Amino acid sequence: MYAYDQYDQQMVDARVAEFRDQARRRLEGKLSEDQFKPLRLMNGLYLQLHAYMLRVAIPYGTLSGAQMHTLADIAEKYDRGYGHFTTRQNIQYNWIKLEDAADILADLAKVEMHAIQTSGNCIRNISSDHFAGAAADEVVDPRPYAELLRQWSSFHPEFSYLPRKFKIAVIASEQDRAAMRLHDIGINIVRNSDGELGAAFYVGGGMGRTPMIAPQIRDFVPLDQLVTYAEACLRVYNRYGRRDNKYKARIKILVHELGAEEYTSQVEEEFQHLLDSGVEPPFAELERIRTFFADPVFDEAAQDDIDRSDPDFALWVDRNTVAHKQDGYVSAVISLKPVGGIPGDATADQMRVMADLATRYSFDELRVMHTQNVVLPHVRKADLHAIWSALDEAGLGSPNLDTIEDIIACPGLDYCSLANARSIPVAQKIAQRFAETKKTATLGQLKLKISGCINACGHHHAGHIGILGVDRKGVENYQLSLGGSEAEDVSLAKITGPGFDEDGIVDAVETVTSVYEREREGEERFLDTYRRIGMGPFKEALYG
Numbered sequence: 001m002y003a004y005d006q007y008d009q010q011m012v013d014a015r016v017a018e019f020r021d022q023a024r025r026r027l028e029g030k031l032s033e034d035q036f037k038p039l040r041l042m043n044g045l046y047l048q049l050h051a052y053m054l055r056v057a058i059p060y061g062t063l064s065g066a067q068m069h070t071l072a073d074i075a076e077k078y079d080r081g082y083g084h085f086t087t088r089q090n091i092q093y094n095w096i097k098l099e100d101a102a103d104i105l106a107d108l109a110k111v112e113m114h115a116i117q118t119s120g121n122c123i124r125n126i127s128s129d130h131f132a133g134a135a136a137d138e139v140v141d142p143r144p145y146a147e148l149l150r151q152w153s154s155f156h157p158e159f160s161y162l163p164r165k166f167k168i169a170v171i172a173s174e175q176d177r178a179a180m181r182l183h184d185i186g187i188n189i190v191r192n193s194d195g196e197l198g199a200a201f202y203v204g205g206g207m208g209r210t211p212m213i214a215p216q217i218r219d220f221v222p223l224d225q226l227v228t229y230a231e232a233c234l235r236v237y238n239r240y241g242r243r244d245n246k247y248k249a250r251i252k253i254l255v256h257e258l259g260a261e262e263y264t265s266q267v268e269e270e271f272q273h274l275l276d277s278g279v280e281p282p283f284a285e286l287e288r289i290r291t292f293f294a295d296p297v298f299d300e301a302a303q304d305d306i307d308r309s310d311p312d313f314a315l316w317v318d319r320n321t322v323a324h325k326q327d328g329y330v331s332a333v334i335s336l337k338p339v340g341g342i343p344g345d346a347t348a349d350q351m352r353v354m355a356d357l358a359t360r361y362s363f364d365e366l367r368v369m370h371t372q373n374v375v376l377p378h379v380r381k382a383d384l385h386a387i388w389s390a391l392d393e394a395g396l397g398s399p400n401l402d403t404i405e406d407i408i409a410c411p412g413l414d415y416c417s418l419a420n421a422r423s424i425p426v427a428q429k430i431a432q433r434f435a436e437t438k439k440t441a442t443l444g445q446l447k448l449k450i451s452g453c454i455n456a457c458g459h460h461h462a463g464h465i466g467i468l469g470v471d472r473k474g475v476e477n478y479q480l481s482l483g484g485s486e487a488e489d490v491s492l493a494k495i496t497g498p499g500f501d502e503d504g505i506v507d508a509v510e511t512v513t514s515v516y517e518r519e520r521e522g523e524e525r526f527l528d529t530y531r532r533i534g535m536g537p538f539k540e541a542l543y544g
Contacts, residue, residue, distance in 0.1 A: 013109055015043070019101070023040075023098055038120070044057070045115070049414075052096040056091050056115050057116065058125070059150050060128035068354055068366055070111045078100045078103075083351065086372065087372060087457060116155075119165075123166045126150045129142060129171045131377065132367075136325045139190065140172050142171050147293075148289055149227065159234050163243050168184065168185045168230070169183040169185075170187045176188075181213050182205045184214075186205060187230075199223065203217050205252060206251075210247075213492065218264070223283075224280065224283045224286075232274055236267050296365075298326045302329060305381070313384075320401045328381055333369070334375070337400055341428070341431075343372050371406065372409075403444075403445070408450065409451075410452050411452070412450075419452035421469025422476065423467075426450055445527075447485075447486075449462060461493055464530070465493075467479070467480060472499070478500050478501070480499070481495050481496065482494060482496060515541045
C-alpha cells in the first residue's frame with residue numbers, strides 16, 4: 001500500500017496545525033459558527049443532531065493493521081467505543097467533541113491518515129474495487145491510478161470550491177464492484193485491441209434527488225493522459241455547473257442538460273488545450289506509485305483444500321470468501337452486519353481483532369467495502385478456519401455476504417441532521433425477520449439498501465430492493481423500490497407505489513420476496529426475475 005513521502009506528511013501535519021488554531025478560536029468565541037463551518041467541513045467535521053461527526057478518509061478503501069488499530073484507539077478515546085464504516089470506504093465517528101478534534105487529526109497523521117476533503121464542494125475520497133490487487137478478473141490493480149488521482153486532486157486550487165461535491169471511482173475489470181457508473185466520474189482501466197492499457201471514462205452519474213447513470217464519454221484515454229482528461233472533465237463542469245441552485249449543481253445535471261454529446265465535445269476541446277499546457281505529471285510518477293502496490297510474496301505451495309467438516313465454518317466459506325488470482329488464496333469478507341446489529345458499525349475491540357488478523361494472515365492489509373463490510377484481501381485457504389474462529393468469537397462471523405441480511409443503511413435520523421426517517425431500526429427488523437424465517441439462504445443474492453433521506457447515502461436507488469425514508473406530515477414513511485443495480489448491469493430502481501410505516505415496510509419486503517420465490521425460474525436472482533416479469537406481480541401482491 002502507498003506510503004507517505006515527506007511532502008505528504010508535511011501537508012497533513014500543516015493541516016492539523018492550521019485546524020488546531022481554527023478550533024481554538026471557535027472555542028474562544030473568536031469565530032462564529034457561520035465563519036467556522038466552512039473551515040471544519042474542509043477537515044471532515046460535521047455538526048449532526050447530537051454532536052460533531054468526524055469523517056476520516058480511507059483512500060480507495062485500503063489500510064494497514066496499524067492504521068486500523070489507530071481507528072480503534074480513536075473510537076475508544078474520543079467516541080463511544082465504535083466507528084461507522086461508510087459507503088464511501090471511509091469511517092465516521094458520531095460523538096466527537098470539538099475540543100478533541102485537532103488531537104484526533106494529529107493521531108491520524110502519525111499513521112498517514114487524515115480527514116481532508118471528506119466534505120465540502122471538492123473532490124472527495126477516490127473509491128475503488130475492494131478486491132483490487134486480488135481479483136482474478138482485473139486487467140491490472142486499479143489502486144495506483146486511484147492514488148495518482150488522489151495526489152492530483154488534493155488541495156487542487158481550481159477544484160477546491162466546485163459547484164457541488166464530486167466523487168470519482170476507479171476499477172479495472174468488467175465486473176463493477178464499486179458502483180462506478182453511479183459516480184460523477186467513473187474510470188475503468190481497460191486494454192485496447194493492441195493490448196495497451198488505458199482508461200474508459202464515464203461522466204455524469206449519481207444518486208440523490210435525481211439519480212442518473214453515467215454515459216461513457218470516451219472509450220480509451222492513454223494512461224499518460226489520464227490526469228489531463230480528468231482535469232478537462234472537471235474544468236468544463238467548474239465552468240458551467242450551477243451555483244445558484246444546489247439541487248441542480250451536480251455534474252449529472254450539467255451532462256443531462258447539455259447532452260452527453262455536447263458535454264463530450266467541450267471536454268475534448270479542453271483536453272486538447274490542456275495537452276498543450278503540460279498539466280500531466282511525469283509518467284515516472286505513476287511508475288513510482290505502482291511500486292507501492294506490488295503483489296505480496298505469496299506462498300506458492302499454498303494448498304487449495306479446505307476442511308469443511310464444521311458446517312458453520314463451511315457456510316461462512318461458501319458465502320464470505322471470494323476467488324483470488326493466486327492459487328491457494330481467497331479474499332475473506334468480514335461482515336459488519338450481524339442480525340440485529342447496526343450495518344457498518346464496529347467496536348474498538350472488533351477493529352483490533354480485524355487489525356491483528358490482517359497483520360497475521362493478510363500481509364498487513366485490509367480493505368473497506370462500499371457495502372460497509374471489511375475485507376482481508378490475501379488469505380491462505382489453510383488459515384481460513386483460524387480466521388473464522390477469531391471472527392466468530394468477536395461477533396464478526398456472520399455468513400451473509402450479498403444476502404438480504406447484508407443490508408446497506410445510512411445512519412438516518414438517529415444521527416443525521418439531514419435525514420427524514422430512521423434507517424437503522426428498519427435494517428435491524430428486516431434482518432431479524434429473515435433470520436427468524438430462515439429464508440435468507442433460499443433467496444440467494446439479494447441486495448437491499450436503505451436511505452433515511454433523498455440524499456441516498458444508503459444507495460437505495462441501486463438496490464435490488466431499495467427503501468427510502470420520507471417525512472409524511474411529521475410521520476416517518478418508507479417508499480419501496482425494486483430493480484436497481486450498482487454493478488456492471490447498472491439500473492435504477494423504480495418505486496412500487498404508496499409508502500409504508502416502519503412495520504409495514506418489513507412486511508412489504510417479505511411480500512416482495514414471496515413473489516420472487518413463486519415466480520423465479522431456475523437459478524434466477526431476484527433482480528433477474530424482476531426484470532423478466534416486471535413490476536406488475538409485485539404491485540398486485542403489495543397493494544391488491
